[in-house]
Amino acid sequence: xxxFNNGEDSTMSKIFFILITTLxxxxxxxxxxxxxxxxxxxVNSINSSSQKLTISHGPIKGLMxxxxxxxxxxxxxxxxxxxxxxxxxxxxxxxxxxNLTITDLEVTESSLKDGPxx
Ligand SMILES: [Cu+2]
Numbered sequence: 001x002x003x004f005n006n007g008e009d010s011t012m013s014k015i016f017f018i019l020i021t022t023l024x025x026x027x028x029x030x031x032x033x034x035x036x037x038x039x040x041x042x043v044n045s046i047n048s049s050s051q052k053l054t055i056s057h058g059p060i061k062g063l064m065x066x067x068x069x070x071x072x073x074x075x076x077x078x079x080x081x082x083x084x085x086x087x088x089x090x091x092x093x094x095x096x097x098x099n100l101t102i103t104d105l106e107v108t109e110s111s112l113k114d115g116p117x118x
Contacts, residue, residue, distance in 0.1 A: 037063050037092040040108070043082050044068060051076050053102065060092070073102045086110055 041057030047070075056068040071092070073079060082088060087109035090102050 034096070035094045036103075037061070037094065038089070039063075039092055040087070040089050043084055043086045043088060045084060046079055046082065048076065048079055051079070053079065053082065055088070055090075063092070063094070071100060071102050073105070078102065078105055081105065082107060083110070 037060050039057050039060045041055040044054040044056055046053055050070075050072075052070045052072050054068065054070050057066060059066045071090075074093075082105065086107045089106045089108050091104040093101050093103045095101070
């Protein structure tokens, strides 16, 4: 088609396209501001009623130093996958208000007294 081979018009429409695409991605990145972090730690306690785990975690790159703190899990069923003393690897998601939620976890080392129940 002529429109695509038409020198300046074509350049202008390319610039326009790039501009719109760039604006779209900038807007999208503001809407989806959830950030993800990978972390490791040891489960200190499990609180079903508040849907939280107390974890002694190692340093989390770009987020915080090593410490003991509570984390909310995205799904209460995730609490059934861990026992006190378990070493876990987990994924943290930070929403645009700074709230942290564990969206994924995996036990890397079971505790010695890993009995049934909690
Ligand atoms: Cu912390």
